[in-house]
Amino acid sequence: MGALNLSNVQKSFGPVDVIKGVDLEVADGEFCVFVGPSGCGKSTLLRMIAGLEDVTSGEVRIDGAKVNLTPPSKREIAMVFQSYALYPHLTVRDNMGLALKQAGEAKAEIAEAVARASGMLSLEPLLERRPSELSGGQRQRVAIGRAIVRKPKLFLFDEPLSNLDAALRVHTRIEIARLHRELKATMIYVTHDQVEAMTLADRIVVLNAGRVAQVGAPMELYNDPANTFVAGFIGSPQMNFLKASALGETGETLGIRPEHLEISREAGRIPGTISHVEHLGGETNVYINTDVHGLLTVRLFGEHRFEVAEVVHLTPDASRQFLFDAAGERIRV
Amino acid sequence: MANRARTSLPRTAAAHAILLTYTVIALFPVFVIVINALKTRRAIFGHPLQLPGPETFSLVGFQTVLQQGDFPLYFWNSLVVTVVSLVFVLLFGAMAAFALSEYRFRGNTLTGLYLALGIMIPIRLGTVAILQLMVATGLVNTLFALILVYTAQGIPLAVFILAEFMKTVSDDLKNAGRIDGLSEYRIFFRLVIPLVRPAMATVAVFSMIPIWNDLWFPLILAPAESVKTVTLGAQIFLGQFVTDWNAVLASLSLAIIPVLVLYLIFSRQLIRGITSGAVK
Ligand SMILES: Nc1ncnc2c1ncn2[C@@H]1O[C@H](COP(=O)(O)OP(=O)(O)OP(=O)(O)O)[C@@H](O)[C@H]1O
Ligand SMILES: [Mg+2]
Numbered sequence A: 001m002g003a004l005n006l007s008n009v010q011k012s013f014g015p016v017d018v019i020k021g022v023d024l025e026v027a028d029g030e031f032c033v034f035v036g037p038s039g040c041g042k043s044t045l046l047r048m049i050a051g052l053e054d055v056t057s058g059e060v061r062i063d064g065a066k067v068n069l070t071p072p073s074k075r076e077i078a079m080v081f082q083s084y085a086l087y088p089h090l091t092v093r094d095n096m097g098l099a100l101k102q103a104g105e106a107k108a109e110i111a112e113a114v115a116r117a118s119g120m121l122s123l124e125p126l127l128e129r130r131p132s133e134l135s136g137g138q139r140q141r142v143a144i145g146r147a148i149v150r151k152p153k154l155f156l157f158d159e160p161l162s163n164l165d166a167a168l169r170v171h172t173r174i175e176i177a178r179l180h181r182e183l184k185a186t187m188i189y190v191t192h193d194q195v196e197a198m199t200l201a202d203r204i205v206v207l208n209a210g211r212v213a214q215v216g217a218p219m220e221l222y223n224d225p226a227n228t229f230v231a232g233f234i235g236s237p238q239m240n241f242l243k244a245s246a247l248g249e250t251g252e253t254l255g256i257r258p259e260h261l262e263i264s265r266e267a268g269r270i271p272g273t274i275s276h277v278e279h280l281g282g283e284t285n286v287y288i289n290t291d292v293h294g295l296l297t298v299r300l301f302g303e304h305r306f307e308v309a310e311v312v313h314l315t316p317d318a319s320r321q322f323l324f325d326a327a328g329e330r331i332r333v
Numbered sequence B: 001m002a003n004r005a006r007t008s009l010p011r012t013a014a015a016h017a018i019l020l021t022y023t024v025i026a027l028f029p030v031f032v033i034v035i036n037a038l039k040t041r042r043a044i045f046g047h048p049l050q051l052p053g054p055e056t057f058s059l060v061g062f063q064t065v066l067q068q069g070d071f072p073l074y075f076w077n078s079l080v081v082t083v084v085s086l087v088f089v090l091l092f093g094a095m096a097a098f099a100l101s102e103y104r105f106r107g108n109t110l111t112g113l114y115l116a117l118g119i120m121i122p123i124r125l126g127t128v129a130i131l132q133l134m135v136a137t138g139l140v141n142t143l144f145a146l147i148l149v150y151t152a153q154g155i156p157l158a159v160f161i162l163a164e165f166m167k168t169v170s171d172d173l174k175n176a177g178r179i180d181g182l183s184e185y186r187i188f189f190r191l192v193i194p195l196v197r198p199a200m201a202t203v204a205v206f207s208m209i210p211i212w213n214d215l216w217f218p219l220i221l222a223p224a225e226s227v228k229t230v231t232l233g234a235q236i237f238l239g240q241f242v243t244d245w246n247a248v249l250a251s252l253s254l255a256i257i258p259v260l261v262l263y264l265i266f267s268r269q270l271i272r273g274i275t276s277g278a279v280k
Helices: A042-050 A092-102 A107-120 A136-149 A166-183 A194-200 A218-223 A228-233 B009-037 B041-046 B060-067 B071-102 B108-120 B123-137 B143-167 B171-179 B184-195 B197-213 B216-221 B230-237 B245-279
Strands: A004-013 A016-026 A031-035 A057-062 A077-080 A154-158 A186-190 A203-208 A211-216 A240-243 A253-256 A261-264 A270-279 A283-290 A294-301 A311-316 A322-324
Touching (some): A004 A042, A016 A042, A016 A203, A016 A211, A031 A194, A042 A154, A042 A186, A092 A136, A136 A166, A166 A186, A194 A218, A203 A218, A228 A322, A240 A294, A261 A294, A283 A311, B009 B245, B041 B245, B071 B184, B071 B197, B071 B230, B071 B245, B108 B143, B123 B143, B143 B197, B171 B184, B184 B197, B197 B230, B216 B230
Parallel strands (some): A031 A186, A077 A154, A154 A186
Antiparallel strands (some): A004 A016, A261 A311, A270 A283, A270 A311, A283 A294
């Protein structure tokens, strides 16, 4: 239970096409993450899966059944929102139990489901409080708890962590990963934070302007990007894009990750001057201005001393470089 | 004054001086009405601004009011008309505002504009047509006729204000309700209405006063004795040649009380709504 199937799903708001044909299979129990830049249509796609937004054309299937016209409450899904969206007039207990109450479940069963979910998230001390009496992190845990109570086929998360501070975000991220293991449920998770995407996902769907740019496991996208968009989007600091012709390679663009550029004071293929150095303790990022390729980033592990305005030479690791054609598609050799 | 760092004494004093001056000016006519209602006829004309003293004090106006005509009935009529009209204005106004702000449908903007027209065009322009309509439907001399007219009069402003407020209610909250299986009515009544309560109170206060004070429509649509409102009832003391000022002032003083009570109820709601929203 819990497989999702999208075939040629499109969405337009009036004359504006927001989702331009998405095909996607999510297997039962999979943790699937949608990433992409702001405005690329991640939330819209998720809301279409939830049934909160009509599908302009194409099919949405859950467990094989077409649900295009099924109302959200009948799709056996649960959704966690960025803004928590707890009912302000209900206690935590009633917030969590509302969906089951609406579905007409018996009181004892509701109480048991709420107890089980609040146990998993250690929400017991908060059950009698109202949302206004909770901190941001507690509210988000309640919102996740509210989703668990329903035992849905499909969990949908829309940037659930982006209102939390850094420490809490890490903590909650780990909690969500644990829940996925324990519940073995299908989860679809929207984020624009690639650390969340890389750490949580079984499979990542990279969206660009309403189209799927690439689908794959996190390391697949990292090690084998299909186009410059995915290559530039996954990985931080961003991949360097060099002019292939200047280096005697085929194609238009040569992509190389900052950690795969070798830096040397003596000799190398690309000369340049250091414009900025960032010391992060565990790693050092060096920014180098070059005449032909513009600003390039080199990522070094550990602490290194480099001075601004120093002249250095860079050499790409030929085994780790990617070549792309003029349209940005990968050239595989 | 809770925050010393942000307020200085001269500034606070100036602000209070301005507010107090305004309050005095605004309340002065009411004050004059109330003090003169408690004076003899001679004193009203001799020294209209004097407070009632031992010689000038008199309740003759109130006695006349309570004896002549059926003032408790007029009060009751006014109250029924005002409260029922307000309930309709708030209910239908909020429902229309929700539809306009929440759903995308063809003609949405046009419907909004059409309703907004009602704010700019006074309903009295249509008096003749309204009267014909009421005669045709046999509603002349009923309270229901007044209620219908006042509801129509109040809805445009209510829709306009409430639609703006409802746009600010979080979409996520409504969507969470939809996923949990709440009907659109439950979402409207349980999630949206409580969050726009301050706006509802504002609309209530703004709609209430013109309804209570109106003389025009009661005079035209419901002049019969059994359905007279207070403002119309008070007119019997205003004659072409003789006017019983004691009675007029007394009835006006009495007419203030229910409005005051309604206002207190709504403004409590208003303040509660504002603070509960601010503290979150
Ligand atoms: N109701 C709407 N009417 C018109 N356009 C809309 C509507 N909702 C979204 N859009 C447009 O659809 C596009 C995608 O929006 P969406 O919210 O899905 O982006 P997103 O990928 O979730 O971005 P973010 O990361 O900022 O949340 C945007 O360009 C937005 O302007
Ligand atoms: Mg979004």
